[in-house]
Amino acid sequence: MSGTSEKVYVEIIKKIKTIIEEDDLQAGDKLPSERELTDRLHVGRSSVREALRSLELLGLIETRRGEGTFIKPATGHRLVEVLASFILHDQTARQDLLETKSIIIRDCIELAVQRVRPEDIEFLNGMIREIEQSEQERDLQQQIHRFQEAVIKLCNNHLLYRLWVELSDYGLSVHQHSFLLHSGECSQIVEHLKNGDSKNVIQLMSQNM
Amino acid sequence: MSGTSEKVYVEIIKKIKTIIEEDDLQAGDKLPSERELTDRLHVGRSSVREALRSLELLGLIETRRGEGTFIKPATGHRLVEVLASFILHDQTARQDLLETKSIIIRDCIELAVQRVRPEDIEFLNGMIREIEQSEQERDLQQQIHRFQEAVIKLCNNHLLYRLWVELSDYGLSVHQHSFLLHSGECSQIVEHLKNGDSKNVIQLMSQNM
DNA sequence: CTTTTTTTGGTGGTCTGACCACCATTGACC
């Protein structure tokens, strides 16, 4: 045959991707059932399942027994968990990860200082006000995380932003510290952003990644 | 039951991880066969396969028909690849892609000029000699591509390198330019690398990405 | 008619058994 050397389950993954594109399925939408895919693609159900289970482990889909298979909002989760648990002992990979994350942060901030608009500053200030009023410790951590995310997002490059998200999640599961900024540092970051001082923002954002 | 709400294939993944640790299996070593895992873990072969296929898609293991399943060197970072092919297409503006690629190239080169060793230079020179002797147009393009790859790889950060590969491949499929360097420019790159002149290398490497 | 209960059909979850294709080793044959 013509290049049908690929394993069936990999082919199925591609087909599923095609189906998602053609039907314009969005996060939360339901995928065809395993049996329907079996019929449509003329393959065995076990092969379909191998494909779906792989995508599930990657965190791309979610299966609910008795209901169906659904597209997940694209955030690696278990993907990261599994990779981390398997690669944890590889010192080189760890080093690469830290370095790459640090670099990506720098890149994002450098773009951000160029592109930040007054309304962005105002938005960040709003977040800081909320953080200062926060009382629940749990809420606080979440809010600060959202703040960091918002800062990175200012790079105005969604791809780069996504890279940061993935690398962050990945790093988190490797060594689960979760030192976060305190609200004072958040304010400093906004100040430096306003002044176009990328160096200090990078320093603050990198210190406890 | 005792918290065995996890799906079987996920449990199997954990068990496999345990087996790897207990038997101290290294990259390249052979995993127990599917049938043996079926017996040892008291599960169906299809569940074992769902687990193995998932790990395979993550790039953590490699299966060779007729031989067995083997552990892959943990430098896979398949994370990037999968994200690229599956998630990137969700409205990633071409501009983001171009910008990100450009940034990654810059990052790689900046690391490369710090880390390049004399033998790397010698290796690159060898590639250039081959390029100059090349006669087939097709070979030439491939050789130059390998040259570019080798330069990026000098960053000595496999994760970053993989990011570049994926962005390049993805970009290729978006708009198939394939302007490549000519051999003279390759020589210039090596010269600038030797002199620690990252700026010029970046310029040359970025011009026709 | 509305509400509750039951039924039913569809879905994923798992296991089993059966082939096939491929590979490496074995062992017979020359």
Added chain:
DNA sequence: GGTCAATGGTGGTCAGACCACCAAAAAAAG
């Protein structure tokens, strides 16, 4: 001793059978 066919183990795939679960439809109760 070297060559080549037979063999057993391995992954690759399919088909069918259950089970557990859920939601919507149908039936029963009010």
